[in-house]
Amino acid sequence: MIRYSETHEYVRQEGEYGFIGVSDYAQKQLGNVVYVDMPEVGDEFEAGEEFGAIESVKAASDLISPVSGEVVEINEALEENPRLVNQDAIANWIVKIRLSDPSQLDGLMDEDAYRAFCEK
Amino acid sequence: MEENKKTCLHGHHTSQGALMSPFGGFDMPIQYRGIVEEHNAVRSACGVFDVSHMGEVLVTGDDATRFVNYIFSNDVTAAQPGQCLYGMMLNDHGGVVDDLLVYKFSENKYLLVINASNIDKDEEWIQERMNDSNPDREDGMPFRIDLELVSEVVSELAVQGPEAEKVVEEVLGIPCADLTFYTFKETHLDGHDILISRTGYTGEDGFEIYAEDEVIVDFWEKLMASGQCEPCGLGCRDTLRFEVGLPLYGDELDDDITPVEAGLTMFVKLEKAPFMGRDAVAKQKAEGAKRKVVGLELADKAIPRHGYEVLNEADEVIGHVTTGYHSISLDKSIAMALIDARYAAMGTPLKVRIRRKTFPCAVTGKKFYKKSYKK
Numbered sequence: 001m002i003r004y005s006e007t008h009e010y011v012r013q014e015g016e017y018g019f020i021g022v023s024d025y026a027q028k029q030l031g032n033v034v035y036v037d038m039p040e041v042g043d044e045f046e047a048g049e050e051f052g053a054i055e056s057v058k059a060a061s062d063l064i065s066p067v068s069g070e071v072v073e074i075n076e077a078l079e080e081n082p083r084l085v086n087q088d089a090i091a092n093w094i095v096k097i098r099l100s101d102p103s104q105l106d107g108l109m110d111e112d113a114y115r116a117f118c119e120k
Numbered sequence: 121m122e123e124n125k126k127t128c129l130h131g132h133h134t135s136q137g138a139l140m141s142p143f144g145g146f147d148m149p150i151q152y153r154g155i156v157e158e159h160n161a162v163r164s165a166c167g168v169f170d171v172s173h174m175g176e177v178l179v180t181g182d183d184a185t186r187f188v189n190y191i192f193s194n195d196v197t198a199a200q201p202g203q204c205l206y207g208m209m210l211n212d213h214g215g216v217v218d219d220l221l222v223y224k225f226s227e228n229k230y231l232l233v234i235n236a237s238n239i240d241k242d243e244e245w246i247q248e249r250m251n252d253s254n255p256d257r258e259d260g261m262p263f264r265i266d267l268e269l270v271s272e273v274v275s276e277l278a279v280q281g282p283e284a285e286k287v288v289e290e291v292l293g294i295p296c297a298d299l300t301f302y303t304f305k306e307t308h309l310d311g312h313d314i315l316i317s318r319t320g321y322t323g324e325d326g327f328e329i330y331a332e333d334e335v336i337v338d339f340w341e342k343l344m345a346s347g348q349c350e351p352c353g354l355g356c357r358d359t360l361r362f363e364v365g366l367p368l369y370g371d372e373l374d375d376d377i378t379p380v381e382a383g384l385t386m387f388v389k390l391e392k393a394p395f396m397g398r399d400a401v402a403k404q405k406a407e408g409a410k411r412k413v414v415g416l417e418l419a420d421k422a423i424p425r426h427g428y429e430v431l432n433e434a435d436e437v438i439g440h441v442t443t444g445y446h447s448i449s450l451d452k453s454i455a456m457a458l459i460d461a462r463y464a465a466m467g468t469p470l471k472v473r474i475r476r477k478t479f480p481c482a483v484t485g486k487k488f489y490k491k492s493y494k495k
Contacts, residue, residue: 032156034446035421035453037475053475055423057155057445058355060475079421 002090003108005066006117012093013105018067019093022054025118027089030056033082036094037063038074045069047104051095054085067104069097127172128275128333129340136344138353144236146173149353159359159448161350162322166281168349169357171328172336173236176274177246178229181265185227190263191249191396192222192232193379195389199224204302204317207387209245210397214378214404218242219369221319223304231315235369243269249396275336279349280326280360282492288316288327291346292339296327301495309335321357323364323491362443363450365415365486371426371442372413372456380409381458383486412464413442415484416472418453421446422479424472430457431471431478438463441472449489456486 002012008026011018027033035055045051045065052063073096078084084092099105109117124147133140138149149170152158161167179188188196194207203224209217218238223231234242246267253260279288288296294307294316304317312335320326329339343349358368367373372382379388379401390402418424424444429437439459446453455472463470464483471478 031151031154035423037422055446057359057448058150060423060425082421 001105003066003105003110004114004117005064005108007064007066009064009066010090011066011105011108012090013099013102016099016102017072018069018097018099018102018105020051020063020065020067020095020097021093022063022085022089023114024089025114027085030054030061032057033085036078036082036085038078038094039071041071041074043071045071054094063094065097066108067097068100070100071095072098125173127170128337129170129172132337132340132344133170136351138351141354143354144173145239146236148173149351151353151355152351155353155355155359156448158350158352158356162281162324162352162356162360163449164282166279166283166287166349167352167356168340168343169278169280169352169354170276170340171278171357172275174276175234175236175239175242175269175271176330177232177234177243178268178270179232179265180229180268181263182228183263183265184230186393187250187263187265188222188230188232189393189395190252191246192220193388193395193397193401194222195392196222196224196230197392198389201226202303202305204304204319206302208373208379208384209242210379210388210395210401211375212397212400213376214380214397214400215375216369216373216377216379216382217245217375219367219373219384221317223315223317237370239271273332274330275333277329277336277339277343278320278322278326278357279329279343280320280322280352281324283348284324284326285494287343287346287348288329291342291348292329294329299327301493318494321366322360323366323489323493324360325492325494356448358443359445359448362445362456363447363454363489364491365456365488367413367456368443372458377411377413377458378404378409380404381411382413408461410461411439411458412461413456413458413486414464415486415488416441416444416455416457416470416481417484417488418455418472418479418481420479421453422474422477423453424455424457424474424479424481429473430459431473432463433469433471435471435478438470444472447488454484454488455481
């Protein structure tokens with residue numbers, strides 16, 4: 001199950017874990033991603049809180065977590081090759097968190113709703 | 121809110137799918153295919169920029185040379201007709217009103233090319249200077265000149281890159297191999313006047329072409345049809361100028377930053393006849409500036425951006441980043457920063473605050489990438 005926020009992050013749920021990244025729409029808007037500023041394993045954040053940043057050549061954009069939880073893994077491949085986000089934004093998630101409240105996903109957009117949101 | 125102005129190529133930009141954004145009061149293309157692709161095209165082949173947002177002011181009359189020399193930091197009396205000069209207009213405190221290119225046609229005619237974001241300010245400032253008593257004349261009379269603000273009727277393209285000469289000659293049909301660096305000529309094509317100079321803002325060989333709208337549109341279409349010239353937005357114009365250490369007004373220069381602080385005193389000729397800002401710059405040059413624009417290089421990939429704090433090793437704020445990127449040509453994070461001059465020595469270890477963390481960096485020169493001008 002994948003859900004999207006209005007700030008263009010997604011959370012893909014697998015059991016008690018959520019994989020968070022930026023949407024395909026967001027990576028296209030950003031252009032070439034040159035750096036992903038990631039939190040550390042063990043960091044905890046609330047839904048709506050900034051947990052890092054993603055940078056294109058031109059500018060830095062904050063990463064806002066769609067859900068609350070604790071970081072259990074970061075995608076280290078992005079440290080070496082941030083452009084993976086441009087190649088496949090969904091496969092190349094940024095952080096894996098332990099969801100503290102999976103019901104938060106119900107308040108986010110599904111794929112159809114998100115697509116409509118981006119076309120607005 | 122006032123609507124942004126549009127250049128004569130606005131329709132071409134939007135129909136070609138450029139990402140548009142406000143810049144200097146204009147709705148300008150930031151990128152076409154992508155900043156990286158466009159940047160690399162200019163470094164390795166040829167790119168074209170619509171820079172019609174730039175402002176142009178014509179100064180003519182018996183006192184034109186005296187007047188331009190009075191408002192401009194470089195020495196136009198030392199220039200030949202057909203030469204371009206880079207320099208600044210300075211206020212009483214030595215701060216930079218604007219940085220500009222001056223084209224010398226004759227002792228009685230000059231063209232000033234100014235930044236889009238400063239057009240209104242500059243025009244007002246230049247007009248005020250016309251009422252200053254002429255410091256170069258014994259009778260103290262005002263300057264006998266005419267000012268003509270021609271920004272609205274002049275459009276401009278910058279064709280930049282190692283293949284620019286070939287492209288301008290073959291695609292646009294303008295002979296330009298005879299132009300040396302920082303010179304210009306007037307030419308005529310199908311009854312239209314064209315001004316072309318071997319100048320630019322990328323650190324590469326290239327040309328800037330001024331003409332009326334219909335000529336510029338025709339040139340753009342020819343360049344697009346040729347397939348030899350990448351359409352470029354202002355995004356890569358900034359990454360290109362930054363890598364070779366060229367300042368951007370609003371970043372490395374402003375009304376409170378002096379040429380001494382910015383490291384541009386080679387464009388301020390203190391020995392020439394008295395001019396605006398001269399005494400302030402002379403004083404600061406003698407006493408030493410308290411701040412300096414320096415280069416910074418980070419070991420990490422984190423990117424320092426405009427406005428981020430620069431810290432010393434004791435974590436005290438000693439300045440701020442003026443421009444920063446992950447350099448496209450050099451594949452590392454670099455910045456220009458305005459810092460306390462006590463920390464400006466090459467190799468000084470400093471830090472940059474990037475969001476929650478600080479990252480170590482070292483002071484370097486500002487010319488991160490070597491210019492390749494054709495002299």
